Amino acid sequence: MTNITSNQLIIGNQRKLKHILDTNKIDYIDIDISDPKNINEKEFLQRTLSTLNQKMILPQIFNNDEYCCDFDGLISAVESNTLKQILKLDKN
Numbered sequence: 001m002t003n004i005t006s007n008q009l010i011i012g013n014q015r016k017l018k019h020i021l022d023t024n025k026i027d028y029i030d031i032d033i034s035d036p037k038n039i040n041e042k043e044f045l046q047r048t049l050s051t052l053n054q055k056m057i058l059p060q061i062f063n064n065d066e067y068c069c070d071f072d073g074l075i076s077a078v079e080s081n082t083l084k085q086i087l088k089l090d091k092n
Contacts (some may be wrong), residue, residue, distance in 0.1 A: 001059045004034040012057050013071040020078060026087065033058070063088040 021028050033042040061068040077086035084090045
């Protein structure tokens with residue numbers, strides 16, 4: 001996520017993401033990649049997305065260091081009732 005943007009779509013998507021996670025009682029850590037103290041996380045995100053040929057469009061969702069999806073993927077998972085699977089929360 002980022003706390004420094006004037007892009008209303010990103011702001012809205014970040015808000016919706018938090019609402020979806022909160023509603024489903026899914027714990028998360030919000031990492032602001034625009035904060036200089038999170039440079040390692042930002043570089044990790046850039047490397048991971050580059051490897052996966054994904055665009056750097058925030059928000060992006062990870063489970064620990066494992067890429068899950070972008071915002072559109074999250075919405076698709078909600079609509080198809082596969083949220084826990086896409087977030088890799090169904091592992092036993």
